[in-house]
Every structure is written in structure tokens, then in C-alpha cells.
Amino acid sequence: DAGVIQSPRHEVTEMGQEVTLRCKPISGHDYLFWYRQTMMRGLELLIYFNNNVPIDDSGMPEDRFSAKMPNASFSTLKIQPSEPRDSAVYFCASSLAGAWDGYTFGSGTRLTVV
Amino acid sequence: ILNVEQSPQSLHVQEGDSTNFTCSFPSSNFYALHWYRWETAKSPEALFVMTLNGDEKKKGRISATLNTKEGYSYLYIKGSQPEDSATYLCAFSPTLGRLYFGRGTQLTVWP
Numbered sequence: 001d002a003g004v005i006q007s008p009r010h011e012v013t014e015m016g017q018e019v020t021l022r023c024k025p026i027s028g029h030d031y032l033f034w035y036r037q038t039m040m041r042g043l044e045l046l047i048y049f050n051n052n053v054p055i056d057d058s059g060m061p062e063d064r065f066s067a068k069m070p071n072a073s074f075s076t077l078k079i080q081p082s083e084p085r086d087s088a089v090y091f092c093a094s095s096l097a098g099a100w101d102g103y104t105f106g107s108g109t110r111l112t113v114v
Numbered sequence: 115i116l117n118v119e120q121s122p123q124s125l126h127v128q129e130g131d132s133t134n135f136t137c138s139f140p141s142s143n144f145y146a147l148h149w150y151r152w153e154t155a156k157s158p159e160a161l162f163v164m165t166l167n168g169d170e171k172k173k174g175r176i177s178a179t180l181n182t183k184e185g186y187s188y189l190y191i192k193g194s195q196p197e198d199s200a201t202y203l204c205a206f207s208p209t210l211g212r213l214y215f216g217r218g219t220q221l222t223v224w225p
Contacts, residue, residue: 042216042218044215056211056212099148099212105158
């Protein structure tokens with residue numbers, strides 16, 4: 001298996017632009033998670049899906065952030081409009097059985113908003 | 115937001131030394147405790163998932179213990195090697211889906 005695949009690896013965008021991050025989980029994993037990593041807050045959960053359904057989005061910072069999982073093999077995290085404080089590394093992870101199972105993380109997307 | 119505390123924040127040891135780190139988490143509503151290893155410029159990799167009080171897990175020279183009643187877990191590395199240098203993350207889960215990560219212990223092993 002190729003693991004969890006995220007794209008792009010790096011994204012530099014101007015403030016106010018829309019940004020879309022993409023994730024392909026491991027086939028057969030029922031859980032998908034979006035995390036954000038910053039120096040200030042460490043790794044924090046933004047949202048997670050179970051069987052393509054959003055279960056907990058309480059970590060999504062504000063309405064500018066949205067996430068979708070249209071099918072079992074693809075998810076997007078969108079920021080519109082982007083702001084400099086959104087600059088961070090965004091990780092996608094998947095798991096076979098939620099917290100019963102270790103998470104497999106993607107390589108992350110380093111987002112810089114200028 | 116639940117508090118997951120890890121100590122020490124960083125640790126420098128000589129090759130061959132044995133070392134251990136601590137993770138503290140809320141002792142109520144326990145579901146699972148994870149340990150991850152995170153090397154620079156890579157992604158976190160799962161080491162252990164523990165779900166029962168008294169659990170002990172081992173992978174090579176690395177082992178972990180769990181005490182859910184008092185809310186702590188220890189990670190041990192026996193005979194540290196330079197390739198063990200990484201940040202070790204602990205994560206606590208009070209439910210099936212959410213994992214709350216600590217800030218990690220950064221280990222450097224000098225040859």
C-alpha cells in the first residue's frame with residue numbers, strides 16, 4: 001500500500017485566496033482525520049470522518065474552513081479566504097478502527113499564506 | 115480541550131544509555147493511549163496503542179506501560195542508538211475518534 005497520500009506537499013498562496021488540500025486514505029480504513037500542526041498549539045484535530053460521514057468538526061477554527069469526503073478514497077480540506085495565521089503543516093491520517101488502531105499519517109502539506 | 119502532558123520536553127543521552135519518558139493524561143473517560151515516533155521531516159509513526167490498565171507493549175528495544183487509574187504512561191528505550199533520535203508523541207483518546215496529542219519529548223542520542 002502507498003500509505004496516506006496528501007497533495008500538494010507545499011502550497012504558497014496570497015491572503016484572500018482559496019486553498020484546497022487533498023488526501024487519499026489507505027484503502028479499507030474507515031476513519032479519516034485532518035490535523036494541523038503549529039509551533040504554538042502542536043498537533044490539533046480539525047475534523048474526522050467515519051465511513052465518509054463527518055463525526056466531529058469542533059476543531060475547525062471558523063467558517064472559513066470546510067472539509068468534505070465524497071467517497072471512501074478522497075477527502076478535501078478547503079480554506080476560503082485564506083489568512084496568514086492559517087500558515088501551518090496540515091496532516092491527513094487514516095485508521096482502520098478509530099482510536100483502537102494506530103493512525104497512519106500522510107506526509108503533510110506545508111501551507112504558507114503571505 | 116484535554117491536557118496531555120509529556121516530560122521531559124527534551125532529552126540528550128549517550129549511545130548505549132537507557133532512557134524513559136512520561137505521559138500524563140486525564141484518568142477519567144479513558145479509551146486508548148497511543149505512542150508515536152516522529153522523525154524530522156517525516157510524519158508521525160505509530161509505535162503502540164494501549165487500551166487496558168496495566169498494558170505493557172514492547173517492540174525491539176522500546177517498551178511502554180500504562181496506568182489508567184492514575185493517568186500516566188511510560189515509554190522506555192533500552193540501549194539508545196543514534197537512530198532513536200526523534201520526537202516521541204503521546205496521544206490520549208477519551209472516545210473512539212478523538213486523539214489529543216501531547217507536545218512530545220525530543221530525544222537526541224549522541225554517538
